Amino acid sequence: MKQTLIIGYGNTLRSDDGAGQKVAEAFFNQENIKAIATHQLTPELVEDLVQVEQVYFIDAAPVETLTIKPIQRRDNEHNFGHFVDPKSLLNLAQEIYHYAPDAYLVLIPAQDFKLGENYSEITKNAIQKAIQLLQKRLTPCMK
Numbered sequence: 001m002k003q004t005l006i007i008g009y010g011n012t013l014r015s016d017d018g019a020g021q022k023v024a025e026a027f028f029n030q031e032n033i034k035a036i037a038t039h040q041l042t043p044e045l046v047e048d049l050v051q052v053e054q055v056y057f058i059d060a061a062p063v064e065t066l067t068i069k070p071i072q073r074r075d076n077e078h079n080f081g082h083f084v085d086p087k088s089l090l091n092l093a094q095e096i097y098h099y100a101p102d103a104y105l106v107l108i109p110a111q112d113f114k115l116g117e118n119y120s121e122i123t124k125n126a127i128q129k130a131i132q133l134l135q136k137r138l139t140p141c142m143k
Helices: 015-025 043-049 086-097 121-142
Strands: 004-009 033-038 054-061 067-070 102-109
Touching (some): 004 043, 015 033, 015 102, 015 121, 033 043, 054 121, 102 121
Parallel strands (some): 004 054, 054 102
Antiparallel strands (some): 067 102
16 A cells, blocks of 8 residues: 555646646655646545545645645535535545545645746746655655
């Protein structure tokens, strides 16, 4: 069983919005870590959630600094429709499998969401910082 799941999501054709996927890609092929880079969160990801002890959801956001915070799940709270967020996936995992891993939201500072495939300087720097920070946090999992 893999101990940690990293899900990086966002639109890689919308400049900084693809930062979550870029961070996840840095963890491809690392032992005891499963990394997924995806355009958006979907209910099918629940299957991956219930196989790990912890999950990091990584997304670009208009924030000033790199942020990592725990996700607090609430019973009987759902947010499905055309938009699925990390908390909804955790709630669905709990409802179906009676289990949800410890979860964290990693927000990458972003400012440019226009069409394009390049990152702004603030986002480039935050991507590298996020990778380094996650590597430090996950070192025990990688051994």
